[in-house]
Amino acid sequence: VKKMKTIDSTKKLPPGPWKLPFIGNLHQLVGSLPHRILRDLANQHGPLMHLQLGEISTIVVSSAEIAKEVMITHGIIFADRPYVAALDILTYGSRDIAMAHYGNYWRQIRKICTVELLTAKRVQSFESFRQEEVSALVKSISSNQGSPINLSKKIFSLTYRITSRAAFGNVCNDHELYSSVVDEIVKLGSGFRVADMYPSFRVLERISGLRQKAEALLQKSDKILQDIINEHRAGLESEIIGEEAKEDLVTVLLKIQQLGGLEFPLTDKEIKAIIWDIFGGGGETSSTSVDWAMSEMMRNPRVLKKAQNEVRQVCHGKGDVDEASIKELKYLALVIKETLRLHPPFPLLLPRESRENCEINGYQIPSKTKVIINAWAIGRDPKHWSEAETFYPERFLNSSSDFKGTDLEYIPFGAGRRICPGILFALSNIELPLAKLLYHFDWELPNGTRHEDLDMTEDFGVTMSRKDDLILIPTNRINESTE
Ligand code: HEM
Numbered sequence: 084v085k086k087m088k089t090i091d092s093t094k095k096l097p098p099g100p101w102k103l104p105f106i107g108n109l110h111q112l113v114g115s116l117p118h119r120i121l122r123d124l125a126n127q128h129g130p131l132m133h134l135q136l137g138e139i140s141t142i143v144v145s146s147a148e149i150a151k152e153v154m155i156t157h158g159i160i161f162a163d164r165p166y167v168a169a170l171d172i173l174t175y176g177s178r179d180i181a182m183a184h185y186g187n188y189w190r191q192i193r194k195i196c197t198v199e200l201l202t203a204k205r206v207q208s209f210e211s212f213r214q215e216e217v218s219a220l221v222k223s224i225s226s227n228q229g230s231p232i233n234l235s236k237k238i239f240s241l242t243y244r245i246t247s248r249a250a251f252g253n254v255c256n257d258h259e260l261y262s263s264v265v266d267e268i269v270k271l272g273s274g275f276r277v278a279d280m281y282p283s284f285r286v287l288e289r290i291s292g293l294r295q296k297a298e299a300l301l302q303k304s305d306k307i308l309q310d311i312i313n314e315h316r317a318g319l320e321s322e323i324i325g326e327e328a329k330e331d332l333v334t335v336l337l338k339i340q341q342l343g344g345l346e347f348p349l350t351d352k353e354i355k356a357i358i359w360d361i362f363g364g365g366g367e368t369s370s371t372s373v374d375w376a377m378s379e380m381m382r383n384p385r386v387l388k389k390a391q392n393e394v395r396q397v398c399h400g401k402g403d404v405d406e407a408s409i410k411e412l413k414y415l416a417l418v419i420k421e422t423l424r425l426h427p428p429f430p431l432l433l434p435r436e437s438r439e440n441c442e443i444n445g446y447q448i449p450s451k452t453k454v455i456i457n458a459w460a461i462g463r464d465p466k467h468w469s470e471a472e473t474f475y476p477e478r479f480l481n482s483s484s485d486f487k488g489t490d491l492e493y494i495p496f497g498a499g500r501r502i503c504p505g506i507l508f509a510l511s512n513i514e515l516p517l518a519k520l521l522y523h524f525d526w527e528l529p530n531g532t533r534h535e536d537l538d539m540t541e542d543f544g545v546t547m548s549r550k551d552d553l554i555l556i557p558t559n560r561i562n563e564s565t566e
Pocket residue numbers: 180181182193201360361364365366368369372427428429432433495496497498499500501502503504505506508509
């Protein structure tokens with residue numbers, strides 16, 4: 084038999100727990116949340132650990148040092164993404180940015196994303212949308228003051244409305260439907276589905292109902308997005324679009340499509356796949372961050388008071404929070420950083436895959452190995468973080484950690500070539516709602532719950548949200564001038 088040029092047989096795979104035939108380590112992944120199970124396993128087997136998940140040879144990265152090797156030093160080798168059945172179906176064959184194979188196509192659309200769609204200028208151009216939507220939220224909360232409100236649901240809907248206006252120019256008629264479709268898709272795409280563990284048994288995608296479910300969702304989301312694209316195209320042809328500075332994302336993409344000259348033409352399929360990334364990557368992640376930040380502040384009244392004092396001081400006499408003031412909210416920025424350390428919306432980032440054989444710390448990582456990076460565990464690593472489990476925003480006061488993945492012990496947005504391109508968009512959707520909620524209202528827990536008893540249980544999913552919705556009682560802030 085002709086042997087392929089493969090692995091140096093003197094080098095071993097990284098250590099890992101004992102494996103069963105056929106299922107490997109799958110049985111070890113049940114019982115708790117994946118990021119917690121994987122952290123506990125890594126505590127026994129090390130920060131570079133090998134797992135066999137069904138057919139999928141997987142390494143799990145659980146320290147900043149190994150993350151640096153994988154995401155930066157050998158960044159090119161680990162810049163690919165593995166096949167995830169449901170997402171592949173829903174992105175028209177991984178034609179979006181997040182799931183696209185590392186190569187020229189990905190490079191082209193990633194560039195469109197960073198140069199056209201998600202630039203600081205573009206994000207800023209959506210300020211009026213954010214202002215209007217958050218003001219409407221404040222108004223609705225204000226009319227319910229004194230009684231418990233489901234803040235989680237309100238924030239979730241707010242983020243979708245803002246994203247919808249940025250992407251489509253308005254809150255689309257099918258807004259509720261689309262956000263529920265995106266929600267379901269994200270659940271299907273966790274990559275921890277049986278069909279994803281046994282890719283050579285494509286039949287499993289059918290038996291498990293995954294393929295049918297994904298195709299039904301695709302049909303729904305495709306219709307909504309295609310209608311929107313058609314409307315925009317008609318608008319472009321009759322030139323009834325708004326001023327250039329305020330173009331929505333679909334319009335920007337259609338203009339690029341019409342301009343042509345790209346190595347890979349941008350058809351409607353690609354546009355739909357990219358728009359789906361904006362919602363899938365940017366919806367629940369941002370709203371869940373606001374949710375966790377409010378939850379942490381409710382558990383830590385000292386932090387709540389300090390953040391509230393800051394925004395009320397900075398915006399004193401203005402009657403509201405404008406985006407220019409946001410830059411001055413230094414403490415709120417620390418609160419957000421600390422929230423993303425303890426509650427990274429993607430605790431396991433998005434999976435990577437190796438494109439060729441590689442050696443790390445003397446261990447062999449074969450080509451096509453799936454790579455899980457446990458950002459949640461890295462952010463709580465007691466070697467790097469003192470009192471790692473404590474919510475303490477001040478820890479970032481003298482720290483060089485930023486959102487750009489420069490320090491690998493802090494990577495809520497990932498690092499290296501595949502780092503999240505939506506950081507500015509995300510932050511703007513987190514900062515303004517938080518600042519306004521703090522500025523306009525005082526907050527209490529319902530039913531006399533003591534702040535230290537607020538339940539912080541996490542839910543299972545690709546994004547790590549609260550298990551139970553956050554229910555709080557708002558009180559309208561008394562008139563500023565009488566304070
Ligand atoms: C708090 C909010 C967000 C968090 C925590 C977050 C986090 C992440 C993470 C961890 C990755 C994978 C990075 C890696 O593999 O190294 C990612 C990728 C991505 N994110 Fe975000 N994200 C957020 C919001 C957004 C928003 C608002 C958008 C778009 C408007 C967005 C668009 C994307 C895209 C397109 C990718 C794929 C990049 C690629 O594969 O080249 N994200 N994000």
